[in-house]
Amino acid sequence: MEFILQPWPWYVSGPCLAIVMYLLLYFGRTFGMSSNLRTLCAIGGAGKRTEFFKFDWKSQRWNLVVVLGAIFGGFIAHTFLSNPTAIDLSEATVKDLTAYGFNNVGQNLLPPELFSWDAVFSLKGILILTVGGFLVGFGTRYAGGCTSGHAITGLSSLQLPSLIAVIGFFLGGLIMIHLIYPILF
Amino acid sequence: MGKYIKFFIVGSVFGIVLVKSEAVSWYRIFEMFKFQSFHMYGIIGSAIATGVLLLAFSKMKKIKNIEGGLLKVSLKERGFTRYIIGGTIFGLGWALCGACPGPMYILLGTGVWPMLIVIAAALLGTYTYGLLKDKLPH
Numbered sequence: 001m002e003f004i005l006q007p008w009p010w011y012v013s014g015p016c017l018a019i020v021m022y023l024l025l026y027f028g029r030t031f032g033m034s035s036n037l038r039t040l041c042a043i044g045g046a047g048k049r050t051e052f053f054k055f056d057w058k059s060q061r062w063n064l065v066v067v068l069g070a071i072f073g074g075f076i077a078h079t080f081l082s083n084p085t086a087i088d089l090s091e092a093t094v095k096d097l098t099a100y101g102f103n104n105v106g107q108n109l110l111p112p113e114l115f116s117w118d119a120v121f122s123l124k125g126i127l128i129l130t131v132g133g134f135l136v137g138f139g140t141r142y143a144g145g146c147t148s149g150h151a152i153t154g155l156s157s158l159q160l161p162s163l164i165a166v167i168g169f170f171l172g173g174l175i176m177i178h179l180i181y182p183i184l185f
Numbered sequence: 186m187g188k189y190i191k192f193f194i195v196g197s198v199f200g201i202v203l204v205k206s207e208a209v210s211w212y213r214i215f216e217m218f219k220f221q222s223f224h225m226y227g228i229i230g231s232a233i234a235t236g237v238l239l240l241a242f243s244k245m246k247k248i249k250n251i252e253g254g255l256l257k258v259s260l261k262e263r264g265f266t267r268y269i270i271g272g273t274i275f276g277l278g279w280a281l282c283g284a285c286p287g288p289m290y291i292l293l294g295t296g297v298w299p300m301l302i303v304i305a306a307a308l309l310g311t312y313t314y315g316l317l318k319d320k321l322p323h
Contacts, residue, residue, distance in 0.1 A: 004205075010224055013206030014231025020199045021232075022239045027191060028252035030259065033286040037311040044308075052315035065189045067290050069196020074294025076197065077204035087207055093216040109204075110211045110283070110297060120299045128281060133289075133303035135278025137310025140286060142321065143271025144261060147285045150272075151229060156236025157258035161268050168272015169279065170218075176280035177218040 005083045021153055029062060032149035034140035036060070036067050078109075100185035128184075143168060200291045209291050211283025218280050267323040278310075 008016075021031040038053065039060040046053035087106040097105045102113050112119065119125040140146040143165045145154065151169065154162020203209045206228055217225035242248075243256045250256045279285050282303050284292060289307065292300045314321075 007207055008202070008205040010206065010227030011231050013202055013208065014228045014233075015235040016198070016202040017228070017232040018235035018239060020195055020202070021236055022243075023191075023195050025256050025258065026248075026250050027195075028250040028254065029192075033290075034311075036290075037286060037307055038315070040308055041312050041315065046312055046315060050312075050315045052318050053312075062189060062192045065192040066196035066199070069193040069198075070200035070203075070287060070290045071196075071294035072193070073197035073200020073202075074204055074209070074291035075200075075296075076294075077201040078295035081201065081205065087210055087212055089212055089216055090221040092221040093212065093219060096219065096221075097212070097215065106212055109207075109209065109295060110292070114211065114283075115297055115299050117299070120302065126302070129299060129302045130306040132278045132282025132284075133306025134310040134313075135274050135281065136285060136289075136303075137278075137307030137312075138314045139271050139273070139275030139278055139310070140307075141271070141311045141314040143268050143275055146275065146287075147229075147279075148287055150261075152232050152236060153258055154261060155233045156240055158237070159258075159261050161261035161264060164265060164268035165272040165275075168269045168274075169276040171269075172273040172276020172278075173214075173218040173280040174276075175273070176277045177215060180277075180281075 004081055007085060007088065017152060018156065021148070021156065024066070027062075030149070031153045032063070032145060033067070033070075034137075034146040034149065036063050037137050038141060039064060100181070124184075139172070199287065200294060203288060203291050204295060209284070209288040209295070214280060214283045264323060267321075270322070 024031045039057045042053040042055060042057040047055070089106040094105045102111055114125060114128060120129065143150065145162070145165060147169070150162040150165040155166060207213050208225065208228055213225055216222045240258065248256045284300065284303060286307065289300050289304050
């Protein structure tokens, strides 16, 4: 039980994610989390105005159930399967973030500097969350997939388009962290 | 209802793994893009390596899915522009808010309510893509 309560090492977590992907393929579906954003737009009536959202969203209900499961899994893992342990970040990361003005780096799952209500309702805080979310939602549909669809499923099936997309993911991430963060923080 | 239970269970496993691996943590994403730890690369790399083996094995053994068809991944359309530009935009957002679409939902389960704002913004982003789709280079 102690092993479960500790953070899981990468060599346990990675293969588990591959098994999640494989199970969905075995069920005749596919592993793609961002598709749900399109489905939710369709449910909200976006299909009335835009062709892209005019599809039979009911055929995607299984994927929304995966999302409900994921939320439930997050609840279970956080409430029952986690000792309140700090995240074992590298010293360099703690040093860099401390220099950016972050306190108690790694003591919580997410930095309170960005996700506490005080932060969320500051101008900078709300901009970070909304711009970040918008870019994720826009980019993932433009690229036709996200980390689950391209990085895990696409690369596992050795597809070139997914490799290009993943290179893009990293290009964007590196630009944000190395060029834009020094301006933001 | 019954046919959905298996999807709920798989989703739950996904959520538990991503929390326990700390891949849902903003800090881990920052650390990854700084190349300051092997952790995230280990997760993604070992997931892909395991996935490659599982898919190769299924192909060799002609394993069928439960609907009777061959177990396989559908092919992405060929192309370059949409993948590199869309991917880069995604990466910018991923690094900024520290959450890709899976963790957005999972973090809600861990009680991070501000993720609702991120999800709403992501929905708006997806909707905007739908509006502009025909005007964008693909």
